[in-house]
Amino acid sequence: MLALSVRADPKVASLVGVLVVFGAGALALTALAQRWVVDAAAGEGRLAVGVVLAAVVGAAGLAAITISTHVQNNLRNDLSDRVEVLLNQEILTSASRIPTIEHLERPKYLDRLAMLRAGGASGTRALSVSCWVAVETAATLFGLGLTVFLLADVHPALSLLTLLGAAPLVLGDRGDRLVQRALDETAEAARQEQALHDLCALPGPGKEVRITGNGWELSRRARNLWASATRREVAAQVRGAAWRWAGWICFIAGLVAALGITVTMIRTGRATAGDLVLIIVLAGRLGEQIDATLDGVSRLSEAGRVGRHYLWLQDYAAAQTRDGCSAPYRLRDGIVFDDVSFTYAGTRSPALREINLRLPAGSVVGLVGVNGAGKSTLVKLLTAMYRPTSGSIFVDGVELADIDAAAWRERLSGAFQDFVTPQLPVSEAIGIGDLSRLADRPAVLAAAERGGAAELIDRLPHGLDTQLGRAFDGEELSHGQWQKLALARALMRPSPLVLVLDEPTAALDPQAEHFVFEQFAEQCAQVSANGGIVILVSHRFSTLHLADHIVVLSDGRVTEQGSHAELLASGGEYATLYLTQAKGYQ
Numbered sequence: 001m002l003a004l005s006v007r008a009d010p011k012v013a014s015l016v017g018v019l020v021v022f023g024a025g026a027l028a029l030t031a032l033a034q035r036w037v038v039d040a041a042a043g044e045g046r047l048a049v050g051v052v053l054a055a056v057v058g059a060a061g062l063a064a065i066t067i068s069t070h071v072q073n074n075l076r077n078d079l080s081d082r083v084e085v086l087l088n089q090e091i092l093t094s095a096s097r098i099p100t101i102e103h104l105e106r107p108k109y110l111d112r113l114a115m116l117r118a119g120g121a122s123g124t125r126a127l128s129v130s131c132w133v134a135v136e137t138a139a140t141l142f143g144l145g146l147t148v149f150l151l152a153d154v155h156p157a158l159s160l161l162t163l164l165g166a167a168p169l170v171l172g173d174r175g176d177r178l179v180q181r182a183l184d185e186t187a188e189a190a191r192q193e194q195a196l197h198d199l200c201a202l203p204g205p206g207k208e209v210r211i212t213g214n215g216w217e218l219s220r221r222a223r224n225l226w227a228s229a230t231r232r233e234v235a236a237q238v239r240g241a242a243w244r245w246a247g248w249i250c251f252i253a254g255l256v257a258a259l260g261i262t263v264t265m266i267r268t269g270r271a272t273a274g275d276l277v278l279i280i281v282l283a284g285r286l287g288e289q290i291d292a293t294l295d296g297v298s299r300l301s302e303a304g305r306v307g308r309h310y311l312w313l314q315d316y317a318a319a320q321t322r323d324g325c326s327a328p329y330r331l332r333d334g335i336v337f338d339d340v341s342f343t344y345a346g347t348r349s350p351a352l353r354e355i356n357l358r359l360p361a362g363s364v365v366g367l368v369g370v371n372g373a374g375k376s377t378l379v380k381l382l383t384a385m386y387r388p389t390s391g392s393i394f395v396d397g398v399e400l401a402d403i404d405a406a407a408w409r410e411r412l413s414g415a416f417q418d419f420v421t422p423q424l425p426v427s428e429a430i431g432i433g434d435l436s437r438l439a440d441r442p443a444v445l446a447a448a449e450r451g452g453a454a455e456l457i458d459r460l461p462h463g464l465d466t467q468l469g470r471a472f473d474g475e476e477l478s479h480g481q482w483q484k485l486a487l488a489r490a491l492m493r494p495s496p497l498v499l500v501l502d503e504p505t506a507a508l509d510p511q512a513e514h515f516v517f518e519q520f521a522e523q524c525a526q527v528s529a530n531g532g533i534v535i536l537v538s539h540r541f542s543t544l545h546l547a548d549h550i551v552v553l554s555d556g557r558v559t560e561q562g563s564h565a566e567l568l569a570s571g572g573e574y575a576t577l578y579l580t581q582a583k584g585y586q
């Protein structure tokens with residue numbers, strides 16, 4: 001964090017450091033000044049010298065405190081803001097460079113990311129201020145050392161007061177750890193509560209929630225989650241506070257004893273009235289110093305908790321990112337699944353089992369199977385979103401795991417069932433399918449034509465320059481119209497090695513679907529001519545006529561494969577599914 005602060009502004013970072021230490025030492029100076037004044041007034045030394053010295057030292061101490069609190073607070077806040085921005089950028093960069101998507105799906109990882117991104121004094125804020133909290137805590141400890149020295153100067157036993165002062169520190173830390181554990185344990189419930197609230201509050205799911213009338217039930221569940229998480233947190237806060245109070249009681253008992261010792265010493269002439277004032281002032285400061293140290297330790301411990309999540313993310317990103325070889329320019333042989341099995345983390349049964357499959361270069365492969373058969377999982381492995389649990393995928397004989405994930409993805413294209421709806425101008429909403437041609441309007445228009453979106457664009461008020469999305473005062477599109485743009489986006493890359501079309505026309509009307517499939521035939525031919533493979537995942541058998549090889553998945557296994565005619569003739573699962581659907585149209 002210190003390095004980030006220095007990176008954000010080296011001059012301000014050094015100035016703040018000096019001011020913090022200066023301010024902490026000044027506290028002891030003002031206490032000394034008060035003793036000198038009292039002793040001088042009581043005639044313990046030379047009056048004029050004592051008063052002048054006390055006034056000079058006291059004024060210097062007060063000036064130091066004023067400067068350090070006013071100047072340093074402003075500078076520190078500004079610096080911490082800048083460090084927080086840098087940290088957030090690093091977190092986003094690390095998260096986005098992870099080639100697989102496991103961290104976006106596993107609750108354990110999502111909780112860590114949510115904790116990192118938490119607002120308020122937690123999350124990156126806690127981390128960004130941590131280095132100043134550490135400097136400040138070190139400076140407070142330095143002030144504490146001076147206090148011990150001055151107390152021991154009056155009577156060595158009085159330095160024990162500081163030991164008792166450690167009681168709130170140790171017991172308070174124990175209380176803080178209880179609270180932090182509770183926060184960690186309720187993180188998942190907090191995410192679930194947020195997800196339920198989003199279902200009720202966001203416009204997308206709002207329709208279904210209102211028609212089914214299940215909004216109150218979802219809100220009730222969200223409230224229950226919130227209530228149980230809050231109960232858990234409040235209970236931890238109360239227990240934490242009890243530990244802290246126990247610490248303070250020890251300290252106050254010690255303070256009473258210290259005052260007793262000093263009064264006895266004054267009576268026997270072994271201490272002065274100035275010493276009593278010094279003890280009272282230092283004990284009062286000791287309270288502040290211990291409080292500040294406790295607060296510092298608690299904030300450092302919160303920063304440590306967030307820091308562990310931050311380091312985990314960095315390590316995880318580094319472990320997942322391997323340098324690999326480049327992707328082939330053109331497929332010669334094809335892609336081979338060699339005994340590939342895959343089990344999602346946290347689940348018991350494999351989603352794919354012992355898949356042995358050859359996808360020849362230049363082929364159009366249809367993937368068929370009932371819901372949950374494993375089609376999307378196979379596509380996720382092929383696009384390197386996940387790595388096989390066992391077995392290997394080979395691309396022209398090179399293991400996919402050895403190919404640089406980013407380089408491999410650059411050679412893929414895809415339109416998926418859960419397509420994104422980027423609220424950008426139309427040209428960019430399509431152009432981001434191939435960043436290298438984002439500003440290439442003829443290429444964007446050609447992709448729009450192939451995706452069946454050309455007519456839609458013609459009808460928009462500013463054509464390709466029309467802003468999309470109501471959130472930005474733009475045009476809102478229907479689900480099917482958004483899918484046409486998703487298709488156009490997928491068709492931006494001219495010659496991908498693999499083109500994945502996962503239910504690409506599910507939201508299109510029959511006319512649009514017919515038109516798009518005519519275009520697809522051309523696109524498939526173009527991809528195939530370059531040795532690329534088209535993967536067509538669909539429940540609509542009418543759309544599979546483009547496929548020259550069909551693979552049937554069932555319960556994670558390849559149960560049949562062949563051409564449409566071969567599979568129909570074999571009378572297996574494909575034939576049953578096909579005939580069931582055909583009957584529905586009669």
Ligand SMILES: Nc1ncnc2c1ncn2[C@@H]1O[C@H](COP(=O)(O)OP(=O)(O)OP(=O)(O)O)[C@@H](O)[C@H]1O
Binds near residue numbers: 376
């Ligand atoms: N992210 C995930 N985490 C855990 N299990 C998953 C995940 N995604 C899918 N599964 C499980 O893996 C199995 C295969 O799912 P997959 O999405 O690959 O099926 P599919 O054939 O594409 O289904 P559909 O036709 O409904 O899209 C299912 O049993 C599903 O529950």
